[in-house]
Amino acid sequence: MPIERNDYTENLEGSLVELKEASTEARRWIVKMINAAGSGHPGGSLSSIDILMVLFTKVMKHDPADPTWPDRDRFVLSKGHASPALYTALAMNGYFDRTELLTLRKMGSRLQGHPSMNKTPGVDISTGSLGQGLSLAIGMALGGRLDRRDYRVYCIMGDGEIQEGQIWEAAMAASHYKIDSLCAILDRNQLQIDGPTEKIMSIEPIQPKFEAFGWHVININGHDHKDLLLAFKEAESIKGKPTLILANTVKGKGVSFMEGSLNFHGKAPNEEELEQALSELGGDV
Amino acid sequence: MDWELKNMRPGFGEALVELGKKYPQVVALNADLSGSTTTAMFEKAYPERFFNVGIAEQNMMGISAGLAATGHIVFASTFAMFATGRAYDQIRQSIAYPKLNVKIVATHAGITVGGDGASHQMHEDLALMRVLPHMKVIAPADYMETKKAVLKVAETPGPCYIRTARTNTPMIYDEDYKFRIGKADIIKEGDDVTIIAMGLMVSKAIEAAEELKKEGISARVVNNSTIKPRDKNMIIDSARRTGAIVTVEEHNMIVGMGSAVAEVLADYEPVPQRRVGIPDVFGESGESEELMQAYGLTIENIIENAKIAIAMKR
Known part of the structure; x- marks a missing residue:
């Protein structure tokens, strides 16, 4: 059955105020939960959190009271190591209590190091091994097409991740099957574990690559909530092809000493660093 | 046959x-x-x-x-x-x-x-x-x-x-065959040794049992088509009834069906087991039958291993 979609570009100013506050709180939870876990990936979580908060609070049709609602929009975190950002977006949208975030990566926790669909409410599909999420998203979108459900599928990929060959197998298939219910977002934060993407294995030029594979590409600032809202709206209007939102971001965004830092790709902040991060983000949660 | x-x-x-x-x-x-x-x-x-x-x-x-x-x-x-x-x-x-x-x-x-x-x-x-x-x-x-x-x-x-x-x-089976996941099919009863086979080696196991019979050896023949979950009861029962096992598979002898059987025997009912399968080598071009001959997937090899397994009984 067709689902009602809100026009989330109406009352833009109100949404932007709300998102600004929510995304700052989300950043506080991310640094706090990774500190509590003692390991995890702050850099890529902070670069992708604005995208996630815009999706889960404004764009996607979903129901925290019914996480398996068949008509819900689907979400795939192909860069599964940004799980702290996904868990925060889920908690702040009512899937579980925020305090549970502090159990991240701990024995017995529902919040695994990488997303697990069988453990965490709101996680639509398990990910973690890079390069696989776009294929999963295509399968979910084809499933919706076969079932005549008009949900959309969103998939966040890392920039280093598109060095995986499977991404391009999937990119080819998404346009071959003309999957316009699919919107992929590339978190272009410029860095992978060993260094800048362009130094390790260059992925540029990204936009013409995806366009040559038959995608509609929207190039935006991935921390600008207005850009994101308008880009998601534009993606909904594109017919007959998939859309890629090329979201230009900053690794570690929001915490001065994590911004653009290779060191914080996969390292937890210690107590002192946490204190400084929280003070930059407006205090404790 | x-x-x-x-x-x-x-x-x-x-x-x-x-x-x-x-x-x-x-x-x-x-x-x-x-x-x-x-x-x-x-x-x-x-x-x-x-x-x-x-x-x-x-x-x-x-x-x-x-x-x-x-x-x-x-x-x-x-x-x-x-x-x-x-x-x-x-x-x-x-x-x-x-x-x-x-x-x-x-x-x-x-x-x-x-x-x-x-x-x-x-x-x-x-x-x-x-x-x-x-x-x-x-x-x-x-x-x-x-x-x-x-x-x-x-x-x-x-x-x-x-x-x-x-x-x-x-063709081993007809339309009346009932397949059950995790349940091996006992094709022929026997007392001296059990030949547990799978895939296209099942017909060769049946033929090997016919040959053994001519020599006075009674072999139980089992089609163990579900490798996982294992049919533990069949394996233990075969070990108790016949006291010797031969596994037969068109697969590397490492970690295949024979290994799965060996794991059950080791845990529950240790009896002599011999494994017929492809040795730990890569294959090569050839006709199917020639390759099966060259890599030991033969009736003769099953017979030989059945006899060895029986001889290993205490």
Whole structure:
């Protein structure tokens, strides 16, 4: 059955105020939960959190009271190591209590190091091994097409991740099957574990690559909530092809000493660093 | 013996078409081998539920997982080499770990692929699939068992791997055969030794038992088509009844069906076991029968190992 979609570009100013506050709180939870876990990936979580908060609070049709609602929009975190950002977006949208975030990566926790669909409410599909999420998203979108459900599928990929060959197998298939219910977002934060993407294995030029594979590409600032809202709206209007939102971001965004830092790709902040991060983000949660 | 020969693969294709009619949520995927895997039959009957992803097995497994996550019963098919070798990580991460309802039906398993040679002869697929939690692993013996197994797994949620051969194989079963997941089929009772076989080696096990009978040796013959979950009761029962076991498989002797049997024997009922299988080497080009001769997959080798196992009894 067709689902009602809100026009989330109406009352833009109100949404932007709300998102600004929510995304700052989300950043506080991310640094706090990774500190509590003692390991995890702050850099890529902070670069992708604005995208996630815009999706889960404004764009996607979903129901925290019914996480398996068949008509819900689907979400795939192909860069599964940004799980702290996904868990925060889920908690702040009512899937579980925020305090549970502090159990991240701990024995017995529902919040695994990488997303697990069988453990965490709101996680639509398990990910973690890079390069696989776009294929999963295509399968979910084809499933919706076969079932005549008009949900959309969103998939966040890392920039280093598109060095995986499977991404391009999937990119080819998404346009071959003309999957316009699919919107992929590339978190272009410029860095992978060993260094800048362009130094390790260059992925540029990204936009013409995806366009040559038959995608509609929207190039935006991935921390600008207005850009994101308008880009998601534009993606909904594109017919007959998939859309890629090329979201230009900053690794570690929001915490001065994590911004653009290779060191914080996969390292937890210690107590002192946490204190400084929280003070930059407006205090404790 | 005079066997009626028939290819296993159409057993898959025909079952898939039946399933397509019965269940609207059945879908099939293929990676540019729809003719060889016989999934073209399903494509013809239900084109809207068939996806040929091109030569991209990793993507096929991922799309299969996504379709399963939206409630579909997914059959993904290609050669055993590309299914379990090329796309192992996709099967592990995207299908087995999340326990999604994807049935991987592989064709062209084993050395009997023949002329294509070692690059296409998959002897380690059962090992790779057997060590994955949540995964069921089935190696049918003939056309009929392939058909029955495919029909059965569709009704059993969760990931599953079925392997079939390229060549025509002897017909062991008829329409009345009842396939049960995790339950071996006792083909012939015997007292001195149990020959536990799978896949296209079942007919050779039956023939070996006939030859042994002429020498006064009574052999129990079992088709152990479900490698996982193991039929523990059959293995323990065989050990107690006959006191000696020979396993026979067209697979690397390491971590295949013979190893699965050995694990049960070691844990519950240690008796002498001999294993007939492909040694830990890569194959080569040749005719199926020549290759089976060259790599020890023969009636003579089964007989010899049966006698050794019996001699090893205390």
